[in-house]
Amino acid sequence: MNEQELTRILSRFVALVSTRLPDDVIEILRSAAASADDLEQKQLFRIMFDNLERARLEKIPICQDTGTPYFHVRLGANSPFMNCIERCLRKAVEIATSEIPLRPNAVDPFTGRNTGTNVGKNIPWIDYELVPDSDKLEIFLHMAGGGSSLVGRSLVLKPLERIEGMSEILIDTLINNGINACPPLFLGIGIGATMEISAILAKRALLKPVGERSEDPRIAELEEILLEDLNRLAIGIQGMGFGKSILDIHIEYSARHPTTFAVGISANCWVFRRGVLVLYPNGEFEIPTHKEADIS
Amino acid sequence: MKEHHVRTPLRLQDINQISIGDIVYLSGKVVTGRDAVHRKIIEEKVDPPIDLSGLALFHAGPVVKREGTEWKIIAIGSTTSMRMEKYEAEFIKKTGIRMIIGKGFMGEKTAGACAEKGCIVGLLPGGCAALFSKKVKKVIDVYWADLGVPEAMWVLEVEELGPIYVTIDSKGENLYDLRRRSLESLGRAVSERLYHDLSRFI
Numbered sequence: 072m073n074e075q076e077l078t079r080i081l082s083r084f085v086a087l088v089s090t091r092l093p094d095d096v097i098e099i100l101r102s103a104a105a106s107a108d109d110l111e112q113k114q115l116f117r118i119m120f121d122n123l124e125r126a127r128l129e130k131i132p133i134c135q136d137t138g139t140p141y142f143h144v145r146l147g148a149n150s151p152f153m154n155c156i157e158r159c160l161r162k163a164v165e166i167a168t169s170e171i172p173l174r175p176n177a178v179d180p181f182t183g184r185n186t187g188t189n190v191g192k193n194i195p196w197i198d199y200e201l202v203p204d205s206d207k208l209e210i211f212l213h214m215a216g217g218g219s220s221l222v223g224r225s226l227v228l229k230p231l232e233r234i235e236g237m238s239e240i241l242i243d244t245l246i247n248n249g250i251n252a253c254p255p256l257f258l259g260i261g262i263g264a265t266m267e268i269s270a271i272l273a274k275r276a277l278l279k280p281v282g283e284r285s286e287d288p289r290i291a292e293l294e295e296i297l298l299e300d301l302n303r304l305a306i307g308i309q310g311m312g313f314g315k316s317i318l319d320i321h322i323e324y325s326a327r328h329p330t331t332f333a334v335g336i337s338a339n340c341w342v343f344r345r346g347v348l349v350l351y352p353n354g355e356f357e358i359p360t361h362k363e364a365d366i367s
Numbered sequence: 368m369k370e371h372h373v374r375t376p377l378r379l380q381d382i383n384q385i386s387i388g389d390i391v392y393l394s395g396k397v398v399t400g401r402d403a404v405h406r407k408i409i410e411e412k413v414d415p416p417i418d419l420s421g422l423a424l425f426h427a428g429p430v431v432k433r434e435g436t437e438w439k440i441i442a443i444g445s446t447t448s449m450r451m452e453k454y455e456a457e458f459i460k461k462t463g464i465r466m467i468i469g470k471g472f473m474g475e476k477t478a479g480a481c482a483e484k485g486c487i488v489g490l491l492p493g494g495c496a497a498l499f500s501k502k503v504k505k506v507i508d509v510y511w512a513d514l515g516v517p518e519a520m521w522v523l524e525v526e527e528l529g530p531i532y533v534t535i536d537s538k539g540e541n542l543y544d545l546r547r548r549s550l551e552s553l554g555r556a557v558s559e560r561l562y563h564d565l566s567r568f569i
Contacts, residue, residue, distance in 0.1 A: 114530070118495055119492070119494065121495075122495040122496070125498055125501075126442075129497065131430075131441050131500070132496060134496045135430050135443050135496035136444075171430075174516060183403070183514075185515030185518070217447070218446065218447045218470065221447060221450075234566050238558050238562050239558070242557060242561070246547075250546070250550070251470065251472060252447065252471070253471075289568065296564050297561075300560050300561050301557065303556070303557050304553050305550075305553055309490060309493065310471055311490075311532070312546060332569075340494055341494055
């Protein structure tokens with residue numbers, strides 16, 4: 072597979088993620104819809120699923136805010152695509168933006184000028200993670216909408232104030248910002264030594280498959296407890312107070328410094344557009360998040 | 368909870384019969400306006416390019432495609448209204464807009480201006496832009512295109528856009544006040560619980 076062919080596949084992958092939700096997100100939305108017991112909730116879910124169906128069939132964006140393209144690439148140290156992947160990803164975003172089309176969302180923070188292509192300074196953002204002894208690339212794509220991104224937060228707490236601090240930041244974030252961010256929401260929580268570490272771990276946590284619990288049984292239990300506790304806020308669908316508020320929570324962490332306890336929160340609306348493309352050295356690929364999709 | 372079908376230009380008597388919790392389906396001419404349009408009209412004191420009185424303001428930045436000389440709306444839906452809270456009261460007073468459609472809720476300044484000038488605010492379910500694009504019958508015009516596609520002022524003709532859940536009515540009643548009171552009291556209860564639960568883990 073040459074660079075041009077790879078770019079082509081990646082642009083179709085960007086298009087797929089913008090027009091169709093991943094299987095696990097659809098499944099959790101279906102189960103939330105199935106437990107809806109009043110007419111208002113049922114009507115809202117009907118509109119939401121009608122919209123998903125229309126976007127899928129017509130291959131048009133699910134939401135007009137097609138988001139900021141954010142990639143997390145797990146780079147196999149022996150992958151033959153190491154050198155070209157960044158170029159290909161940038162070009163792929165530009166192609167998908169004009170072909171689907173996507174809404175141009177890359178704005179120069181100083182001049183306010185929109186680049187028109189979704190490509191700009193450091194955008195798409197790429198978070199690389201090196202994987203030793205591997206020859207594949209795992210490309211996670213998240214189309215991060217503005218409404219969801221407004222919820223994001225990270226803060227360094229003093230260790231002695233960690234419990235009340237973490238409780239406060241979670242509740243404040245959800246009732247003040249989460250309510251306007253198209254709930255029901257998905258949450259990623261990062262805990263670590265510095266503000267930057269907690270923020271990036273929060274994003275990686277957010278991108279984990281729905282329903283998959285932490286491999287650390289203690290953290291897995293905490294994820295379940297937080298999900299139960301925070302749903303008691305009854306934010307509800309579209310903030311209206313009925314139905315589920317939060318569909319899933321993941322936690323990632325690093326060791327912390329003795330004097331810090333950093334907490335990051337990354338949130339996503341119900342239209343959780345993310346996908347994973349696994350690329351093998353021979354150019355074959357698979358998209359485990361979208362089983363029935365064919366972009367070859 | 369009542370259902371209303373209204374058409375712009377809206378008169379005061381059209382919106383005075385609508386209350387918070389009601390559902391509205393809107394037809395007629397609407398204009399989009401988000402952060403940059405508010406900044407231009409309020410901060411930079413530039414007059415709107417068309418008369419907005421009686422029209423509806425849609426907090427939305429569409430996905431568009433140019434087909435020959437015409438613009439086509441590919442996807443359109445509501446964006447977070449609270450971003451515009453800072454300027455919305457002044458915007459209502461300056462333009463005479465009678466209805467605002469967006470996502471989520473708006474605050475007390477906006478509610479005050481709604482009561483004073485006769486305007487309502489409603490929530491159109493977010494994340495449903497493929498579906499709502501079918502309610503746009505025509506792109507009438509676009510102004511301030513230099514602000515970029517999402518921020519420009521798009522003038523659209525819509526048919527039965529909805530369901531729009533009314534969150535502020537022309538008496539200034541605001542559903543957000545009720546939601547906030549409920550969330551703050553639940554927040555206190557959850558906070559105690561969370562403190563107890565977290566202390567087992569961290």
